[in-house]
Amino acid sequence: MTVSTELTTALAEESTRLMEIAKGAALKVGTALQAAFRSHMTVDYKADLHDIVTVHDTQSEVVIRDHILAEAPDSTLLGEEGGSVGTGRVQWYVDPIDGTSNFARGLAFWCVSIGAVIDGEVVAGVIYDPIAGHMFSANIGGVWLNNRPIRSNAARMESHATLITGYPVARDFRLDGREAALLHFGELAETFSTLRRPGSAALTLAHVAAGWCDAAAGFGVSPWDVTAAILILRNAGGRYRPLTLGKVGKDVPSYMCPGYVATGAGGMYPTLDRVADAICEQRELRSVR
Secondary structure, three states, X not given: OOHHHHHHHHHHHHHHHHHHHXXXXXXXXXXXXXXXXXXXOOEEEOOOXXXXXXXXXXXXXXXXXXXXXXXXXXXEEEEOOOXXXXXXXXXXXXXXEEOHHXXXXXXXXXXXXXXXXXXXXXXXEEEEEOOOOEEEEEEOOEEEEOOEEOOOOOOOOHHHOEEEEOOOOHHHHHHHOHHHHHHXXXXXXXXXXXXXXXXXXXXXXXXXXXXXXXXXXXXXXXXXXXXXXXXXXXXXXXXXXXXXXXXXXXXXXXXXXXXXXXXXXXXXXXXXXXXXXXXXXXXXXXXXX
């Protein structure tokens, strides 16, 4: 056995171990989140009235953090609510509830998202939807839904495809201008067979990976939203194209980019790519002024 083969085998084993740790952490908070869902809860606000947080976000992140650090001490954990903890080589990106607005209002489209990165490469990812009982998981060798392999499958043409996107929101009006943003949205709405905006980037990307929708696009995501989903989607045969949006350099890892276009296997959507490129180029121009 060569040295490179030994290293590959070691990474594969570590990738599987990290995936199982992430699954364990997600399951550990799932029961409590199910019990809290559609109960009375206090909502607080972060950046603005569109960016909410509940006590369940913060409590769940602590449980996930403690589980991961106990099982993988050589870790650094970056969570949406608690910031960075630890100094280890394995970097974890954690969103305890991706889709908090849905969770708080009783809409059943939210999830737990946990991704692990080593040396800039995503090596394990888990997206857990406790309400549906869907556990999406991936290591460097495969991708599964409830332990069964999955494969994305998209409609070939835009006119037959379903697109999920949250664009535009108030932030996009500020960045792109209301008229331009609505024109972009209108073009997508007219081109695709169906357009939906359910409100969780991680779970949306998992649905593309499973072949339940055809494409997705986002223009304001964070690493904890997409790190796990990138590996899940790509291992399922889908395409994830990162967009810098003028906020990061072109050489940064995909999970650090604030925008993306995602398509399932077999989908070719030129209108979506063109609109996404136009948004990205305009924001890049704004960033250098």
